[in-house]
Amino acid sequence: MDNSQLSVSWQISEIPPEDHEAIVAFHRDRRTATDIPIMPDYAYANIAHGLYENTWREHFHQDKNNPYRTGAYKAHIDGKIIGFVRFGTITFPKKEEFKIYGLTDWGELLQLYVHPDYHHLGLGWALFRRATQQLAVWGVRQMLLNVYEKNYPTRRFYERCGMILSHEKNRRVVRNNITFDVPCAYYILPDVQDYVKNLKP
Numbered sequence: 001m002d003n004s005q006l007s008v009s010w011q012i013s014e015i016p017p018e019d020h021e022a023i024v025a026f027h028r029d030r031r032t033a034t035d036i037p038i039m040p041d042y043a044y045a046n047i048a049h050g051l052y053e054n055t056w057r058e059h060f061h062q063d064k065n066n067p068y069r070t071g072a073y074k075a076h077i078d079g080k081i082i083g084f085v086r087f088g089t090i091t092f093p094k095k096e097e098f099k100i101y102g103l104t105d106w107g108e109l110l111q112l113y114v115h116p117d118y119h120h121l122g123l124g125w126a127l128f129r130r131a132t133q134q135l136a137v138w139g140v141r142q143m144l145l146n147v148y149e150k151n152y153p154t155r156r157f158y159e160r161c162g163m164i165l166s167h168e169k170n171r172r173v174v175r176n177n178i179t180f181d182v183p184c185a186y187y188i189l190p191d192v193q194d195y196v197k198n199l200k201p
């Protein structure tokens, strides 16, 4: 769909716990649509299992004293969710692959999805920059993300946003007692504070 001539005005706001059901449904639908062409069937069926409910329950009920925290924004029109971004801080190397940087004060872009009816209007970019701004407020200096290696359109989008490819490697996923390796691409934004300072209003 070519949206380039459309003029759409959305709002971006925090996601309240009342939105639990709506955001779980949106997340599941978008991830399903993205994953099906990319993932082998057995992997897709197991990765998708029960993930969304848990993700958002943890998000809405996070321990405010825990230095690891997540934030999320939705894009909406008249109450209808048309996109979201979720991100978090990492105060210690939580995964082996992150140790290569040897840095502290990290953040991670966890998910970013825009409904296809609203693609190519600048909404992905608006959500991306909103996430980096909040991470900067939290003191994050480097932002990481990983994306399935074969998700080329999204990789191009992240590269346009300024993310720099660090490396590609398999991510080991265990779901329902099944282990499989998912080839992923790992990206870094090396100086979030500087990046945010240089964003145009």
Ligand SMILES: CC(C)(COP(=O)(O)OP(=O)(O)OC[C@H]1O[C@@H](n2cnc3c(N)ncnc32)[C@H](O)[C@@H]1OP(=O)(O)O)[C@@H](O)C(=O)NCCC(=O)NCCS
Pocket: 003, 004, 034, 110, 111, 112, 113, 114, 115, 118, 119, 120, 121, 122, 123, 124, 125, 126, 147, 148, 151, 153, 154, 156, 157, 160
């Ligand atoms: C990647 C994704 C978030 C991009 O969302 P989007 O709202 O279309 O993004 P934007 O509109 O900001 O930018 C996308 C493209 O539109 C272009 N664009 C931005 N504003 C535009 C406008 N007003 N008019 C025309 N084109 C525009 C950008 O230049 C960009 O082009 P490029 O990719 O060729 O460089 C979206 O495609 C998506 O949800 N994909 C699935 C996400 C996913 O797989 N997530 C899993 C990893 S977490």
